[in-house]
Amino acid sequence: MRLSVKNLSAFYGKKKILHDISFPDVRGGMIVGLLGPNASGKSTLMKCLSGEKKSKGDVVFDGENLHVVGGKRWSEKVATMPQTAPAPTALTPTELMWSTARALALPYSNRELSWKIERIFDDLGLSDFQLDALHTLSGGKRQLIGLALAFIREPELLLLDEPTSALDLHWRMIVLDLVKNKVQQSGSVSIAALHDLDLAARYCDLLALMENGKVIASGTPKEVLTRDNLARVYHVKTEIDLSKHGYPRVDVIGAI
Amino acid sequence: MVNILRPIDMMQTSTLEVEFSRLSRRRIFILSGLLAALVLSLWLDILAGPSGLSAGQIVDGLISPQSLELRHKIILWDVRLPDALIAIVVGAALGLSGIETQTVLDNPLASPFTLGVSSAAVLGASVAIVLLPTIPFVPPAFILPVLALIGALGSSCLILMVVRLSGGARETVILFGIALVFLCNAIASGFHLIADADALQQVVFWTIGNLTKAGWLEVAIVTCCFLVIFPFSLKHVWLLTLLRGGEAHARSTGINVSRLRTWVIIRASILAAFAVCFVGTIGFVGLVGPHIARLLLGEDHRMLVPGAVLCSALILSIASGLSKTLIPGVIIPVGILTAIVGVPLFLSLLVQRRRRPS
Numbered sequence: 173m174r175l176s177v178k179n180l181s182a183f184y185g186k187k188k189i190l191h192d193i194s195f196p197d198v199r200g201g202m203i204v205g206l207l208g209p210n211a212s213g214k215s216t217l218m219k220c221l222s223g224e225k226k227s228k229g230d231v232v233f234d235g236e237n238l239h240v241v242g243g244k245r246w247s248e249k250v251a252t253m254p255q256t257a258p259a260p261t262a263l264t265p266t267e268l269m270w271s272t273a274r275a276l277a278l279p280y281s282n283r284e285l286s287w288k289i290e291r292i293f294d295d296l297g298l299s300d301f302q303l304d305a306l307h308t309l310s311g312g313k314r315q316l317i318g319l320a321l322a323f324i325r326e327p328e329l330l331l332l333d334e335p336t337s338a339l340d341l342h343w344r345m346i347v348l349d350l351v352k353n354k355v356q357q358s359g360s361v362s363i364a365a366l367h368d369l370d371l372a373a374r375y376c377d378l379l380a381l382m383e384n385g386k387v388i389a390s391g392t393p394k395e396v397l398t399r400d401n402l403a404r405v406y407h408v409k410t411e412i413d414l415s416k417h418g419y420p421r422v423d424v425i426g427a428i
Numbered sequence: 429m430v431n432i433l434r435p436i437d438m439m440q441t442s443t444l445e446v447e448f449s450r451l452s453r454r455r456i457f458i459l460s461g462l463l464a465a466l467v468l469s470l471w472l473d474i475l476a477g478p479s480g481l482s483a484g485q486i487v488d489g490l491i492s493p494q495s496l497e498l499r500h501k502i503i504l505w506d507v508r509l510p511d512a513l514i515a516i517v518v519g520a521a522l523g524l525s526g527i528e529t530q531t532v533l534d535n536p537l538a539s540p541f542t543l544g545v546s547s548a549a550v551l552g553a554s555v556a557i558v559l560l561p562t563i564p565f566v567p568p569a570f571i572l573p574v575l576a577l578i579g580a581l582g583s584s585c586l587i588l589m590v591v592r593l594s595g596g597a598r599e600t601v602i603l604f605g606i607a608l609v610f611l612c613n614a615i616a617s618g619f620h621l622i623a624d625a626d627a628l629q630q631v632v633f634w635t636i637g638n639l640t641k642a643g644w645l646e647v648a649i650v651t652c653c654f655l656v657i658f659p660f661s662l663k664h665v666w667l668l669t670l671l672r673g674g675e676a677h678a679r680s681t682g683i684n685v686s687r688l689r690t691w692v693i694i695r696a697s698i699l700a701a702f703a704v705c706f707v708g709t710i711g712f713v714g715l716v717g718p719h720i721a722r723l724l725l726g727e728d729h730r731m732l733v734p735g736a737v738l739c740s741a742l743i744l745s746i747a748s749g750l751s752k753t754l755i756p757g758v759i760i761p762v763g764i765l766t767a768i769v770g771v772p773l774f775l776s777l778l779v780q781r782r783r784r785p786s
Contacts, residue, residue, distance in 0.1 A: 224679055247682025259534075259674035263727040266448055268677075271669035271728070276681060286445035293444070303447055305726075306673075321677065 205376030523740025544608030552579025580701030596686030637763025
């Protein structure tokens with residue numbers, strides 16, 4: 173599997189908000205991290221890649237172009253975990269998973285589906301809450317359910333919009349370890365919008381740094397996480413060193 | 429699709445399957461209870477009345493109408509049965525319309541009535557009563573329901589237009605519906621100002637909501653409308669359940685939420701329009717019936733949609749029975765009783781749920 177994004181542009185009305193986005197081709201088993209400050213276009217890019225928002229340019233995954241095959245075929249390959257966690261209603265996580273699988277006509281028998289849901293909940297530490305109402309769960313738990321909803325679709329392209337923003341450090345590591353394992357085992361591709369630079373450096377194979385709807389740097393974490401790039405995009409003074417595991421580690425000294 | 433999950437043993441039953449099945453069985457049991465209560469309520473509603481018909485005579489009359497005296501046959505077949513059945517079908521229609529509107533607009537106060545359907549029906553009814561117009565090929569007795577229906581369907585068309593123009597934005601739809609309520613009420617008030625005392629009394633009586641003027645034709649029309657629309661609602665139960673997880677989640681799965689919302693608002697408005705045009709505005713049922721069902725059955729729309737239909741039909745059926753028995757010899761307009769029946773039921777469920785540990 174291979175994802176190629178070339179000259180992707182998107183508009184709100186007549187205003188261009190994504191400017192000819194391109195980044196290096198992504199092979200199966202890789203995680204791409206989208207970095208950038210608020211309103212840099214990460215979420216819009218996610219929506220374009222999922223087919224939720226119309227765009228121009230080439231998005232080719234596994235030989236199929238988004239703008240040729242159309243949204244329905246595309247949505248069979250792609251699952252998105254949106255930035256917003258599932259709403260705090262009286263619905264239970266199991267009902268939400270079940271209805272998602274059935275509404276999308278996923279080809280599982282009831283028994284198979286219940287096993288899959290149980291395994292995903294087990295992986296994400298949600299087993300004790302599977303029949304609790306969503307409104308009784310914390311924001312972090314609901315964010316994990318959002319991830320579970322993406323996992324149940326077993327996508328070839330997994331899009332994660334700030335998947336760990338409501339999680340504590342322990343669950344951030346578990347979630348990203350899980351995503352990495354799943355992506356590597358299945359040979360699928362994941363793109364994750366992240367705010368935490370250290371987590372991005374640790375878990376992502378490629379990074380794309382965005383500013384005002386443009387990718388201003390892309391490549392390996394070592395190539396992207398440089399003092400100049402971070403100063404330009406985040407307006408902060410930093411020092412970069414390497415952790416003992418070989419990842420770049422960002423030490424923010426202060427705002428510029 | 430790639431399998432990124434661990435291999436699973438398909439022969440064993442998972443704990444989740446057992447617990448989820450248990451929950452589903454409990455909810456089916458509750459639905460069965462509601463259906464049984466509705467049948468009982470229908471029976472008591474048919475029994476209620478001052479003519480002295482016994483239960484045995486009613487059973488005989490239902491099996492063999494010729495066994496009854498003519499006046500008893502007329503009372504049973506032309507008065508009590510249509511009255512009791514219209515309560516159930518109108519309640520069912522309003523309940524279905526209410527639950528679907530609440531879900532797609534993600535608003536617990538939403539109902540076809542907050543979208544202006546009932547106010548537009550009142551406006552149509554006011555025109556019919558005050559101006560006494562004639563319509564070619566429409567018998568005089570049907571001018572009022574036809575104009576009420578035209579008003580209600582007209583408001584539905586306006587709402588639909590706004591849905592299309594706004595791209596299905598729920599806030600815009602709700603705000604426009606409320607604006608439409610005020611507009612229709614204002615115009616209807618203008619007609620009331622020029623109405624004589626008799627006409628004004630008729631308008632007030634119609635606005636309260638009354639089941640006693642319905643006959644078999646009205647029962648058949650509302651039932652057909654319900655039976656045409658209900659399968660579409662059942663077809664969408666998974667999508668509606670999924671939508672309760674939030675619009676962002678639904679959109680992220682590739683579902684066209686705006687299209688779903690448009691279809692649901694069309695069918696909910698049409699259903700409510702047909703329900704109110706014959707019996708007047710009985711708005712409360714469509715609001716509280718779905719909430720009672722939600723308290724009893726949760727948010728799984730496989731259970732909630734039929735639950736809302738049954739709860740709303742039950743409330744209106746109980747109200748219909750009470751309207752004939754509370755004051756001997758007097759039939760109280762049912763619209764007055766729906767809130768009196770529904771609110772205590774709703775409050776008791778709310779209190780019970782608060783007391784129950786989560």
